[in-house]
Amino acid sequence: MLLRLFQCSAALTCGVLVLASPPASAEEKKEDKSALSGTWSQTGGQLKIEFVKKDVLKIAPHGDSEIIAIVCDYTLTKEGLVNAKITGFEGKQEFKDKLATILPVGLDFTFKWTMKGDAAKLGDVKGDKVETLKSHLEGEFEKKS
Secondary structure (H helix, E strand, C coil): CHHHHHHHHHHHHHHHHHHHCCCHHHHHHHHHHHCCCEEEEECCCCCEEEEEECCEEEEECCCCCCCEEEEEEEEECCCCEEEEEEEEEEECHHHHHHHHHHCCCCCEEEEEEEEECCEEEEEEEECCCCHHHHHHHCEEEEECC
């Protein structure tokens, strides 16, 4: 009798937990929807932004990451605010050395990223010593195929 009561109690507890838990697939879909992806070119400029992975972005100031690219880790908030941190540089050594004096590894900055179809806008660049980034990054972007 005691064993039977324990089995019923365990089944009831499991049933309550299942009902109280949101479906995992819905959460995963919501998370995927908020992830940034693709390669974006600044309208009327050379700058290119590439969302490489869910948490890594590359900024190619001259459009060609073979020459120089700023590599950043990032997170995206629900409000569309991107928190980024420069983690390194890729490209030719002479450009990496020069850029590192202006934008050091470890520099934190934020920006607002809004998309509508194949168009996006980057604005509100904020952080310490980000004037150079702000003047180059802010603007309209279009998605590259």
